Amino acid sequence: MNTLTASLSRRAATLAAFFCLAQLASAEAIKPDQPVALCNGRDLTGWVPVAKEGPPPADTWQVVDGVIKCTGQPAGYIRTAARYRDYRLTVDWRWTGPALVDAQGKPRNRNSGVLLHTQAPDAIWPRSLEAQLMETNAGDFYVIGGVETAEHARIVAAAVTAAGTDEKALNSARNNRRTPKAQSSSEKPTGEWNTYDITCAGDTVIVRVNGVEQNRATGVTVREGHICLQSEGAAIEFRNVRLEPLN
Secondary structure (H helix, E strand, C coil), X not given: CCHHHHHHHHHHHHHHHHHHHHHHHXXXXXXXXXXXXCCCCCCCCCEEEEECCCCCHHHCEEEXXXXXXXXXXXXXXXXXXXXXXXXXXXXXXXXXXXXXXXCCCCEECCCCEEEEEECCCCCCCCCEXXXXXXXXXXXXXEEECCCCCHHHHHHHHHHHHHHCCCHHHHHHHHHCCEECCCCCCCCXXXXXXXXXXXXXXXXXXXXXXXXXXXXXXXXXXXXXXXXXXXXXXXXXXXXXXXXXXXX
């Protein structure tokens, strides 16, 4: 092979790689048409670990006998490599390890979450809609990074109106990112498996905790994206993470 031919061959390979990467970057979100197991039960193939700092991801996330085990440290998440839209997501979770206490020795709730319709770039925390998993609060929604829902917008507007000219109350209202669940906690005792049943259809997201509908978001400003499981300070396990097509 002469120098010119070799140069042209390298250039062609570079262009092919570039177009392949461009195609992957612009790939459309997947709308499942059959059940999809998001974890193979052996390792984290298909997931991308993201953390602010700390040890290697393998020190935080492991898959053992079909269960995704998370230490909770450091803060971060694993996200699906692919993006998805219009699906039913099922996630089982349970808390492990000792109860948590704050600096004063007072009990505090364990915390984690499932991030829906997560957008690039990766960050702590990324633009998304969080289905909360904090103890006794599973079913709450949190808007992150500028995502909005009709219900959250109404909550903020009402709180701003009620605050009047009280600057402290106004700041609190404007910084609120939470839409609380509709009913009292439907979670099981610590150590038992819970099930999140999440339906994402267009701009609507509905969450059920152990069969109880706890929240419904409409007018969601993101309709597709990665799915993330959070590491947020407490040991937690996940299993049966799967997608099903909408009926």
